[in-house]
Amino acid sequence: MPLAEVEITDDPYTTYMLTDAELKAAAALKGLETTTLAQLARIGEGVVEAILNAPQDVEGNRHLARASYRETITFDRDRQHYTLARPPVTLTAVTLDGMDLEFDELSLHPSTGLISPKSGIWPCGAKAVFEYAGGWRTPAQAAQGAAANYGPGMPSAIIQAAVRGAQIAYSSLCREDLGVRSSREADDDAGAIETVYAAPPAQAGQDAEIFRLLAPWRRLVLS
Numbered sequence: 105m106p107l108a109e110v111e112i113t114d115d116p117y118t119t120y121m122l123t124d125a126e127l128k129a130a131a132a133l134k135g136l137e138t139t140t141l142a143q144l145a146r147i148g149e150g151v152v153e154a155i156l157n158a159p160q161d162v163e164g165n166r167h168l169a170r171a172s173y174r175e176t177i178t179f180d181r182d183r184q185h186y187t188l189a190r191p192p193v194t195l196t197a198v199t200l201d202g203m204d205l206e207f208d209e210l211s212l213h214p215s216t217g218l219i220s221p222k223s224g225i226w227p228c229g230a231k232a233v234f235e236y237a238g239g240w241r242t243p244a245q246a247a248q249g250a251a252a253n254y255g256p257g258m259p260s261a262i263i264q265a266a267v268r269g270a271q272i273a274y275s276s277l278c279r280e281d282l283g284v285r286s287s288r289e290a291d292d293d294a295g296a297i298e299t300v301y302a303a304p305p306a307q308a309g310q311d312a313e314i315f316r317l318l319a320p321w322r323r324l325v326l327s
Contacts, residue, residue, distance in 0.1 A: 114172035148269030170255035190238030191217030265317040
């Protein structure tokens with residue numbers, strides 16, 4: 105199956121999951137500087153997104169947050185089903201080889217992004233373009249003012265998994281394990297500058313509790 109081209113067409117809010125305040129409250133991470141909290145949050149989110157197999161878009165970004173997308177795919181064989189990259193999904197337009205398709209011609213499972221023609225198939229060689237709002241409304245987006253009707257709220261289990269990934273990264277930092285390190289240097293104009301170097305610790309990507317929390321949303325791509 106060729107990779108789809110997925111581009112963001114409208115992204116009025118951040119694509120992050122967690123706020124610093126939420127991470128601090130959920131993970132009891134007190135006394136940390138804002139830069140460290142933000143980096144830990146990004147690590148936790150990255151672990152979750154990798155496990156949930158959120159496909160990469162053309163810019164290489166991986167995220168589960170609500171935004172508007174245009175997804176383009178040329179089918180390399182006849183297919184009964186296609187799975188959109190950014191569920192949960194609300195469709196706004198679909199074309200096949202430049203021809204508009206009516207929504208009543210399609211069967212869509214919004215929570216998984218699985219879409220198929222009610223009669224026929226997605227034919228080999230055809231180019232489909234799907235425009236949709238996809239992903240969840242995250243706590244970070246809510247904090248920026250995204251209304252409740254902006255999109256379905258991110259499930260608490262996914263948020264918990266991201267927090268746990270951040271906790272594991274913080275434990276590594278406390279033990280000075282490879283993966284998260286912080287350095288400080290003097291700057292004549294701005295004072296002390298903190299730089300945090302980080303990568304998702306291997307143990308976070310293998311954590312049984314994170315996998316348990318994310319089990320209901322692991323992607324199953326049907327052909």
